[in-house]
Amino acid sequence: EPEVTQTPSHQVTQMGQEVILRCVPISNHLYFYWYRQILGQKVEFLVSFYNNEISEKSEIFDDQFSVERPDGSNFTLKIRSTKLEDSAMYFCASSWGAGLQETQYFGPGTRLLVL
Amino acid sequence: AQSVTQLDSHVSVSEGTPVLLRCNYSSSYSPSLFWYVQHPNKGLQLLLKYTSAATLVKGINGFEAEFKKSETSFHLTKPSAHMSDAAEYFCVVSDGGRGSYIPTFGRGTSLIVHP
Numbered sequence: 001e002p003e004v005t006q007t008p009s010h011q012v013t014q015m016g017q018e019v020i021l022r023c024v025p026i027s028n029h030l031y032f033y034w035y036r037q038i039l040g041q042k043v044e045f046l047v048s049f050y051n052n053e054i055s056e057k058s059e060i061f062d063d064q065f066s067v068e069r070p071d072g073s074n075f076t077l078k079i080r081s082t083k084l085e086d087s088a089m090y091f092c093a094s095s096w097g098a099g100l101q102e103t104q105y106f107g108p109g110t111r112l113l114v115l
Numbered sequence: 116a117q118s119v120t121q122l123d124s125h126v127s128v129s130e131g132t133p134v135l136l137r138c139n140y141s142s143s144y145s146p147s148l149f150w151y152v153q154h155p156n157k158g159l160q161l162l163l164k165y166t167s168a169a170t171l172v173k174g175i176n177g178f179e180a181e182f183k184k185s186e187t188s189f190h191l192t193k194p195s196a197h198m199s200d201a202a203e204y205f206c207v208v209s210d211g212g213r214g215s216y217i218p219t220f221g222r223g224t225s226l227i228v229h230p
Contacts, residue, residue, distance in 0.1 A: 004158060043205065043220035056217055098216055101166050106159035
C-alpha cells in the first residue's frame with residue numbers, strides 16, 4: 001500500500017538555524033499539507049499546497065516558514081530561523097482531492113527539537 | 116467556527132472488553148468527521164469517516180462510530196479490545212465553512228489495553 005514518507009525522523013538544531021523537513025507524498029496525490037503537534041497539544045494545520053502554490057495557510061505559518069515542491073516527488077517545509085517554540089512533531093499529509101469526502105494520508109512525522 | 120472535544124485524555128480497558136472513545140463537535144455547517152489512530156512512531160492512519168451518508172460508520176479493525184446530530188457526538192466504539200489497539204486516537208472535524216477544508220483535531224485519547 002502506498003504511504004507518505006518523511007525524513008529525517010528526528011532533527012536537533014540550534015536556535016536561529018534553518019531546517020528543511022522533507023516529505024514524499026503518495027505519487028498520484030495532488031494536494032499536500034503540513035501540520036505540527038507541540039508536545040501535549042493538539043495537531044495544528046500549517047499549510048496546504050496545490051498546483052505549485054499555497055492554497056490555505058494558518059496564522060502559525062508566518063514569514064519564517066515556506067514550502068516547496070522542488071521536483072515531482074518531494075514536498076518540503078523550510079523554517080528559516082528556528083525558535084525554541086518551533087520544537088514539535090511535524091506531519092506531512094497528502095490527498096487526491098480537497099473536498100470533504102477526501103481522506104488525507106499522513107506520514108510518520110519528523111520530531112524537531114530546537115535548542 | 117468548527118471545534119472538536121475529546122472528553123477523555125486516557126481510556127484504560129482490559130483485553131476483550133468494549134472500547135468507547137468519546138468525541139463531541141461543534142460546527143455551523145454540515146461537517147465531515149474522522150477518526151485517526153496513531154501507533155508509536157507511525158503516521159496517523161484513518162480508521163473511519165462520516166461524510167453525510169449513513170450515520171453509523173464502520174471502519175477498519177472492527178471499529179465503528181455513530182454520527183448523532185442531536186447530541187453533536189461522534190463516539191468511537193469497538194466490541195472487544197485487542198492488545199494491538201493500544202494507541203493514540205484523534206477525532207477530527209472539517210465542515211467546509213467559508214470554502215475552507217482545513218480540519219480541526221481533538222487533543223487525542225490514549226487507549227491503554229491491559230492483558
